[in-house]
Amino acid sequence: MxxxxxxxxxxxxxxxxxxxxxxxxxxxxxxxxxxxxxxxxxxxxxxxxxxxxxxxxxxxxxxxxxxxxxxxxxxxxxxxxxxxxxxxxxxxxKAAAELEGSKVFCKNLLRTADIPTADYHTFRSADDASRYIKDRYNEPTDTVNVVIKADGLAAGKGVIVCDTRSEALEAIDRIAHQKEFGEAGKELIIEERLFGQEASVLAITDGETIVTLPAAQDHKPAHDGDTGPNTGGMGAYCPTPIIDEGMMERVESDVLVPIVHAMKRARRPFKGVLYAGMMLTSAGPKVLEFNVRFGDPECQPLLMRLKTDLVDVIEATIDGKLNELEPLQWDDRPSICVVMASEGYPGDYQKGRLITGLDRASQLPDVKVFHAGTKLDDGAVVTAGGRVLGVTAIGDSISKAKLQAYTAVKEIRWEGAWCRKDISDKALGY
Structure with missing residues (x-):
């Protein structure tokens, strides 16, 4: 083939x-x-x-x-x-992909299908959204605990978590007035902020059968301890102990099965990868968002562990024959992906900086360096994006996989390179 x-x-x-x-x-x-x-x-x-x-x-x-x-x-x-x-x-x-392409469509479908998610309001104008905040909170320092989201695609950056009234009004201005995320901000959502651990549950479906993949945990904020601005993802590990077998069954029955049925009822049958971004709250798992493709960086540690021929899975999905596929086989060892980024990301950053040490990192056992924002320049590898590399390792334990990934990270250099140092640490308390 x-x-x-x-x-x-x-x-x-x-x-x-x-x-x-x-x-x-x-x-x-x-x-x-x-x-x-x-x-x-x-x-x-x-x-x-x-x-x-x-x-x-x-x-x-x-x-x-x-x-x-x-x-x-x-x-x-x-x-x-x-x-x-x-x-x-x-x-x-295209119709099915609107589940990710429009957060307003997604939230409305979640409400219709009675799938647990945060309370929300949608707005078509900055003035209406600002008035909503001002009517409810009087002082600039008032605690609001809301999340402001651009409706459309914004490369993982159109979500702003706000603690105070002034932060919320600034987020509305950035999205709807300044058009920081372009046309993605023509509509916006003000959503209650959920608290808990985040996890990613991905499934492959042909519209009838759902094959759930091992849960992963992404790290969206830029800096250690989940601080700083949201990014496209600074690293991930798989599997995550925060989703045990009971929790996975709950996610399947309360989230994945209802959304596949809801898409079918909406005459938008879904085939492909369904990605549920979940917040594990004290009231149970709630959906933060749906994506309609493999997550990046969750895809890297997931595929590092997959033993089944991926082509068989892809073909069965296209042909509507996932029910005939044998259960997927996985390496029992956990894997970790650490994203190395350009200085300035998720804001402005320079491109074209020479990357060294890739060969040394790639020669380490149980390591694969996946490229993201790179290109070849006269045979040399240079930076070409904000998230540059996904250094991925597999090990007998999460701590051993982490050690191997960061050992590889230390071999790689370019001017302004940086990464989070705490990818997978959340798993160590379980």
Missing amino acids: KILVVGSGGREHALAWKIAQSPRVQKVYVAPGNAGTALDATNVPIEVTDTEGLIAFVKENEIDITVVGPEVPLVLGLVDAMQDEGLKVFGPT
Whole structure:
């Protein structure tokens, strides 16, 4: 088989790496890819939003399956366009991808389906949203405990946690007036802030059968101790002990099954990866958000542990035959991904800085360095994004996996490189 992976991040590098291990696969292409995918597959210079270019490439090269990694082409309808051409493609349709593409749509569906989530209000104008805050809180320092969210896609950054009235009004201004996240802020949500541990539960579904994957835990805030601004994710580990077997059964019965049924009732049947971002509150698990693809960086530690041929899973999903698939096989050892980022991220950062030490890190046992924001410049690997690398390791325990991941991190250098030092520490108290 020949397979095309669409995307250029750490998730897509992990997908290409795992797909290439299948004995059924002869060639893996990645469009547009990065410096890491160039090692494990063949890069194709086609952007994820170039639907016509991607379809033409698939036809000309007789690609058997296209795997769409990131959310943007899914929300824009790449799957629909490929299906219209009779091509095999893994991922949800445009209508189904609105579950991630619009937080307002998602919250309204959660309410309709009676799936536990935070209370919320939606607003189409900054003035209305500001008035809502001002009517309820008098002083700038009043405690509000709300989360302000841009409705559309914002690369994981359109969510602002606010402690005070003045912070809430500033967040509304950034999203709706200053348009910091562009068109994503044409609508916004003011939501009650939930407290507890966050966890990610991913499942693969063909619209009928749901195959739940081991729970992972992402680390969204930029700095140690979950401080600083939200990011696309600074690291993840899998499995997480905060979701035990009983909690997983509850998530499946109260969240995953109802959302798949709700999407079907809404005539938006869902096929692909369903990602539930959960907050484990004192009142039980509640949904923070849904994503419609593998998480990045959760994908990296998940696929590090997967033993089953990923191509079999992808094909069964496309063909509606997940019920015929044998239970997935996993390495019993936990894995950890530490994201190395550019100085300034999640704000402005410089690109083009030379990365050294990649070979030394890659030679360490049980380590895989997944590239995210990298590119090749005259044969040298340089930075090309905010989140640059996902250094992933597997070990006999979480602490051993962590040690191996950070040992690899220490081998890698570029000017301004940084990372969180506490990825997976939350697991040590369990």
